[in-house]
Each structure stands twice: as structure tokens, then as C-alpha cells.
Amino acid sequence: MSFDWGNVTHITKVDPAKEFPDDASVLGHTDAVIVGGSDGVTEENCLDAIERVRSEFPNLPLFQEPNSSDHVSKETIEAVDYLLVPAVYNGDKGNFVGKHVDFFTEIGAKPDEMIGSGVPLVGGLVASKGREVVAELAEKVVGEGYVIQNLDSKAAAETNVETTFTPEEVAGAALATESFYQFPMFYIEYSGTYGGPEDVAAAAQYLDDTALVYGGGIKRRQQTDEILDAGADAVIVGDCFHEDTERYRQTIPA
Amino acid sequence: MSFDWGNVTHITKVDPAKEFPDDASVLGHTDAVIVGGSDGVTEENCLDAIERVRSEFPNLPLFQEPNSSDHVSKETIEAVDYLLVPAVYNGDKGNFVGKHVDFFTEIGAKPDEMIGSGVPLVGGLVASKGREVVAELAEKVVGEGYVIQNLDSKAAAETNVETTFTPEEVAGAALATESFYQFPMFYIEYSGTYGGPEDVAAAAQYLDDTALVYGGGIKRRQQTDEILDAGADAVIVGDCFHEDTERYRQTIPA
Numbered sequence: 001m002s003f004d005w006g007n008v009t010h011i012t013k014v015d016p017a018k019e020f021p022d023d024a025s026v027l028g029h030t031d032a033v034i035v036g037g038s039d040g041v042t043e044e045n046c047l048d049a050i051e052r053v054r055s056e057f058p059n060l061p062l063f064q065e066p067n068s069s070d071h072v073s074k075e076t077i078e079a080v081d082y083l084l085v086p087a088v089y090n091g092d093k094g095n096f097v098g099k100h101v102d103f104f105t106e107i108g109a110k111p112d113e114m115i116g117s118g119v120p121l122v123g124g125l126v127a128s129k130g131r132e133v134v135a136e137l138a139e140k141v142v143g144e145g146y147v148i149q150n151l152d153s154k155a156a157a158e159t160n161v162e163t164t165f166t167p168e169e170v171a172g173a174a175l176a177t178e179s180f181y182q183f184p185m186f187y188i189e190y191s192g193t194y195g196g197p198e199d200v201a202a203a204a205q206y207l208d209d210t211a212l213v214y215g216g217g218i219k220r221r222q223q224t225d226e227i228l229d230a231g232a233d234a235v236i237v238g239d240c241f242h243e244d245t246e247r248y249r250q251t252i253p254a
Numbered sequence: 255m256s257f258d259w260g261n262v263t264h265i266t267k268v269d270p271a272k273e274f275p276d277d278a279s280v281l282g283h284t285d286a287v288i289v290g291g292s293d294g295v296t297e298e299n300c301l302d303a304i305e306r307v308r309s310e311f312p313n314l315p316l317f318q319e320p321n322s323s324d325h326v327s328k329e330t331i332e333a334v335d336y337l338l339v340p341a342v343y344n345g346d347k348g349n350f351v352g353k354h355v356d357f358f359t360e361i362g363a364k365p366d367e368m369i370g371s372g373v374p375l376v377g378g379l380v381a382s383k384g385r386e387v388v389a390e391l392a393e394k395v396v397g398e399g400y401v402i403q404n405l406d407s408k409a410a411a412e413t414n415v416e417t418t419f420t421p422e423e424v425a426g427a428a429l430a431t432e433s434f435y436q437f438p439m440f441y442i443e444y445s446g447t448y449g450g451p452e453d454v455a456a457a458a459q460y461l462d463d464t465a466l467v468y469g470g471g472i473k474r475r476q477q478t479d480e481i482l483d484a485g486a487d488a489v490i491v492g493d494c495f496h497e498d499t500e501r502y503r504q505t506i507p508a
Binding site (some may be wrong): 085093095100103104105139141142170173175176 | 329433434
């Protein structure tokens, strides 16, 4: 993942199952967009959201974070810069290695179906050079080291998170991300509730190459600043983009 | 892991709980040594084996593959080139992410105890620059993508492997290793029984940057050749080093 985090401090998570706000131009104030959600997500609404963001904000870095391979198609892959695949450290096995092996087994077993003939990158090579196609495709997939810290969230329920991590365990997971898995991102997710800077500070001490992002309950610039001051590269703001664009504006750092 | 696999085709796994053979000079014919085992392994016998190999064969690349952090100390870390940490794709969660988070949480929480003051790399920096020390230490730890294909083995019992992978799943795990986890090694382990070249060939098609190794039941050069011809970078030979050095010699490729 050769993505320049230098100027990215504010990322908007767009839920493809929710309506865009009347004034979607506020996205002009964010630094990147992730398309992904939990409920009612389909390949079609992902593609709609991706294409809308891409056409209205062509220069905005754009990611898809699918929570099932059903939300991924050759069209979505073509349209985004990267596919983010969560590796949930405190979830069950099916949300870490199990899911990843399944995903790559599927890619390996069905390169034609997964890729189709419309990918400019590969053109007519699909049939004759399936292996290379798979390798190209796989380059768009990057891992996110992920810790879910709100047990009452949909995200926790879906990944079978039964215990949150202590700050020491968050730090350990961050170090594992930086040193062992080498995923390019480490994501602390408080999903709907503001978790404060403690976990961020614990993780930040070990992360040099890995981007550190925080999401959950951010509704004011003061919170954004607190998280960035604790060492995060960026905050992720979701709900209030859909629900209250005035509030959303107030989450954007100076 | 900046290790040159170019000339490494034969690796010997030395079990620290077993006796060295009378004629240990046969190790002069292998290309690298991994110290690690399942039963009766302690920090002390690991260190003994590591130091013996290091002193008699100072130029041989030397790895430790601990199956518990109890087998690791500042002395073992200092004495080896790399620490190999298995990530068992078909094991339970405790043998993938769970173990890794615990390991790095422990390193992060106890840098002094883990590292001590005798590490030349860090010297007096331990107290003042704990974070940097941890980062240095973590650089010696590398992951091995691992698939255990013999359900009757001790290795399978210890990692709670309940199903073997099909060749397609082995290929998927290989692709996940190359593209997603980016571990420098992918290890197909038939532990005590010869599995033939099929899994190796399935995995090899996706591996460019990742070294592919095979272990299990190799007792003849013909088997070594078959595995290498299928695309493995190296075979790993264990049991017959301890049990029958004449047979061991016959596993060494031309």
C-alpha cells in the first residue's frame, strides 16, 4: 500500500446502506473516504456509493471496506484505490485468519469470475495468465489491524468480540501489526461511542510505519484534536456525515 | 527478514529435547538449522542446542522456532539470526492471532525483563529508550505462514488442528501469506509422514517473495528432489538427523 498519510487527518466512513445527506458537498472537507457498513450492505449499494464519491470528488482517496466477499466485484475493485480487509485481533478466528484464507482461496479458485474481462489492468491476459492476474488483484487488498472496543456495537456482535482489550493489549496488538503482520493500518474502533485518547496513546508508541486511525463517537473538533494529539494519524467520522452535516463540519481539524 | 534463500535447499530441524547424534558433523552438509520441538522443550535445552550449533558451525544460518515464549530469553534471542513464530492457518485462534498478541503484549509490557542489560545491541539504552529496544527486538521475530497436514501428529494436537487443507486451500493460504500477511516463509508441515508434492505445487504457483518450505517424512534424496522440483525452496529434515545419520545424509540434495 503506497498511500501517503502525510496530509490525511480526517477520514469519512460512508455507509452505503444509508442516504447521502442533502448537502454531500461537505465531503470536500475530508481527506479520504471509506465505503463500508454493517447492515443492509450489498454489492450494488457499495458500487453506487463508490461511484458517487468518485465522480463528485475524483481526487479523494477512496477505499472499500467490505465485510463479506459478496460486497466485492470487479467493478468495485476497479473503482477504488484499495480494498481494506479488517483483521480483528479481539474477534473470533473466523474474523481473522479464517476469513482471509477463504477470501484468497476464492480468488485463487475463480480468477475469471472474480476479475472478469473488463479489468483494463489485465485485458486479455485473464485466461492465459491467471496467476499474474490474481497477483495484481491481490495488490489492491490491504489488511487493517483492528481492535473493537465497544461490546455493545454491531461491529462487536458481527465479529464475535467478547472482550475489549486493555491499553497494554492494544499496545501489544499495535506492536504485532507493526512488527509481525506489517499491515499498513491499525484501527481502534469505538463504534458509536467516544473512547478518549488512552488506547491511541498506548498504540502510538510502537507505530512508525503503520498508520494509526481512530473511529467512534467523534462529534466535536475538540475530540478530533484530542485523538490526533494522542498520536493518531487520522480520525474516522461516520454517523454524523449521514445524520447531521453541521455537526460533521465541526469534526474537521483546523 | 533479509535472508538469502538462494542457496538454501536443505534445512535441519534440531529438537532440543533429543540427543545429538554421535556424528553431529553431518550438519556440515545442511544449509541452515532451526532449533525447535514439541515435547520436553525448555529455555535451557534450546540454548544448549543453539550454542552447540553456533560454536561448531558458526557460518550456518540459525533460527529458533519456539512454541512458547517460555523458550525465549535474551540469550536465545542474541544467539540466533531470527526467531520464527508459526502462524498456523488451520489451527485454532490461540495459535494464530491470540498467541501473537500475547507475545507482543508481553514484550511491550516487560522490555527490561525480556531484554536484560546484556544485549550488545542496546546496552544502557534499556531504561531510557524502552520503545526503541522493543522495536529492535521485534525485528528478529518473523512469521511463518504454516499449514499442518497430518492430523495424527503432535503438532496438530498442540495447535488444535482438526481439519487438513485441500490443495486449493493450501494455495489460498499461500496467497494470503504472499499478498496479505507478507510473512517471509510459508511452511507445509506433514510432520512425520511424507505428503508428496501436490500441496507444494499448489502453493508454489502464488509465491514469489515468500520462501516455500516443506517438512515431513523425508528419508531419501528422491523425496527431496520431488519436493524441490514441485517448487519448494527447501526441505526440512528433522527426525533422521537424531535417529539415523546415514539416512540423513541421503536426504541432502546433490
